[in-house]
Amino acid sequence: MLDDTLKAQLQAYLGKLQRPIRLIASLDDSASSQELRELLTTIAGLSDLVSFDDSGSDARKPSFVIAREGETTGVRFAAIPLGHEFTSLVLALLWTGGHPPKAEQETLDAIATLQGEFRFEVYMSLTCHNCPDVVQALSLMAVRNPAVQVTVIDGGLFQAEVEARQVMAVPMVYLNGEEFGGGRMTLEEIVAKLDVNADAREAAKLDAKDPFDVLIVGGGPAGAAAAVYAARKGIRVGVAAERFGGQVNDTLAIENYISVLETDGPKFAAALEAQVRHYGVDIMNLQRADKLVPASEPGGLVEVHMANGAALKARSVILSTGARWRNVNVPGEAEYRNKGVAYCPHCDGPLFKGKRVAVIGGGNSGVEAAIDLAGIVEHVTLIEFADALKADAVLVRKLESLTNVTIHVNAQTTEITGANGTVNGLSYKDRVSGEARHIELEGVFVQIGLVPNTEWLKGTVELSRFGEIVIDAKGHTNVPGVFAAGDCTTVPYKQIVIAAGAGSTAALSAFDHLIRQPVAEAATA
Structure with missing residues (x-):
């Protein structure tokens, strides 16, 4: 053994x-x-x-x-x-x-x-x-x-x-x-x-902190890289993160981060945190931001208000709040979440051994999920809204070779049904014929991409129609002293290595912003 x-x-x-x-x-x-x-x-x-x-x-x-x-x-x-x-x-x-x-x-x-x-x-x-x-x-x-x-x-x-x-x-x-x-x-x-009493104690601790030179909101690859690059400039840096590591924690295999042949998400997240701590960065974990208050005057302090009532102040802020799994937003999804509706095939797949499941989404994530599940469950039905699967050709060929997989393209999911508190089926509309169809099954895995964690920023910084923070090539937002990086921004291709690079860029831009401010505005060390 x-x-x-x-x-x-x-x-x-x-x-x-x-x-x-x-x-x-x-x-x-x-x-x-x-x-x-x-x-x-x-x-x-x-x-x-x-x-x-x-x-x-x-x-x-x-x-x-x-x-x-x-x-x-x-x-x-x-x-x-x-x-x-x-x-x-x-x-x-x-x-x-x-x-x-x-x-x-x-x-x-x-x-x-x-x-x-x-x-x-x-x-x-x-x-x-x-x-x-x-x-x-x-x-x-x-x-x-x-x-x-x-x-x-x-x-x-x-x-x-x-x-x-x-x-x-x-x-x-x-x-x-x-x-x-x-x-x-x-x-x-x-x-x-x-x-x-934990929230009240934590809020009091945060309120008592001196202003930061750079405050990073979010602790994923972009936030971690920003923290390292900023801290190496010898300035006062803090990271307020709802969950350090971000969505990387939910990633099973990482095989495309340059110089790291292969690792998994939790190990990668732990390595990010270890390096950030090595540079003495003040990590404030389990902290959710819910309001950004721009500086009232040029060179003034930006405030980030937290969900527990605390307020952190900084001469510059980098927003790196990442993204989360996108919901399909049909009747039954919320009702049956964790009761047959799932988002992690690696975690929850074994619970559906011998059962019939569906995967919604025909991109790489959806096709990879369907391939993985096919080795565990009785049957997988893949539902894709577009007229063709969007995943890499090698993945599509592998999926099509599996005998216990059925693929439906031009299929619009309309409802996830259930009985006695658990999922019992999925309804969809054939977008070509308009015909309504129903599949009996026990589980639905949603794999349709990401949505940026930026709702709390509406009305403060400019957002795209997809809710992404609009940035320029140097990570500037439309708010002076506020920068952004990673999956929450308009940067193309949501990848770990790209997020890390964007975080580094934002940190260098924030430092450039700081050195152009009057010396009298320096944060207390």
Whole structure:
């Protein structure tokens, strides 16, 4: 199950344990239980501080709990945590064994002071690249606060449970039996949802900050590149981001960033953040901007008001708020989101194993999604509004070679239908004949491009008819001292490498703007 290289690496990690831990398994006679037994006994054999026993009596089998010596509770996996979740397993072992986590002390203190009873269940799939962040966050909370319990459940292993709860997207988190949240969530986001005073404390901290020379709104590739280029000028730089890394966090494979042969989105986002922090940039994560106030006079301060009520001030601002998946905006889409309507085939595809699904969108994203899903589900129907697929020819040929894929072009999606709380079909109109048609299925994956995150800027900066921030070749907007970069702008081709270049351009333009201002206006360091 674990090759020699992986065993050696794991043994080295287990050498960091500071106290004994137990792996208490609840098993039956199934093949998956035998597989889990093999994994756990292998782990126990790699360290004298790890013991294994199969005396567990949890209703979910196979499952196991990682507990401190002398205890029977801890982080529980109703799963065989390999694939994307192997790192989650290793971290849970280390944290339970006393190895300190890499988290801000302020966040750890907030976890320790949570009061109440918090019984979390998180459903994941081993192919989901967003799930480990949620699994690891909840695991850390369970290790640091005995009031927090967490069970990590592999939706593919407990299919009947998933269907009974109508879980159709992962990660999906339940708290004390009620739905808590879905999709990627960071540790800080989860703690903030539980800590009712977090917003007020954070707003007060932001209000107290001195003005920045450059304030960047958005932490994706454009924002990160802007931060690095600005900080290297020796000026005071801040980044306010709703989610550092932006949409890159939701990208599975990155194979076209120059000099990086291949990586994945979460790793790339982590590398962006590490480099930005290396230059001492003030990163303010989990912050959503909702108003831009231009300087009242030439050379004055621009203000960015945040959703929590805080206001940040800066001599110049770079807007790099990125974009999000575009909705198809038909009846049923919002109603059945996460109940059959999904946007990440890599994350949620395994939940539709053996079922019939549709993909809306014939560009590269849509065709790639259909190809991926075809290897998991019973049948894929691809719906494309235009008269031909827009994806690269090599992808189209691959799609057309698959026997369990049907392609409909000139097809306008009109409704996503459902019953008993879940999707049961998709209706579309043939744009040539005008005929209305309906397909019975269990899932719909929407892959129709991006929409810029610029609604909060309407009436302040010039936007295109698509909602993109209008910029010139140097990243200037129509507002003095305000620049923009990346997928939220009119720059053609929404690509990571292009966004990074645009962020660098915007930072250099912002610095050029600053050096032409009176010295007396300099920000306080």
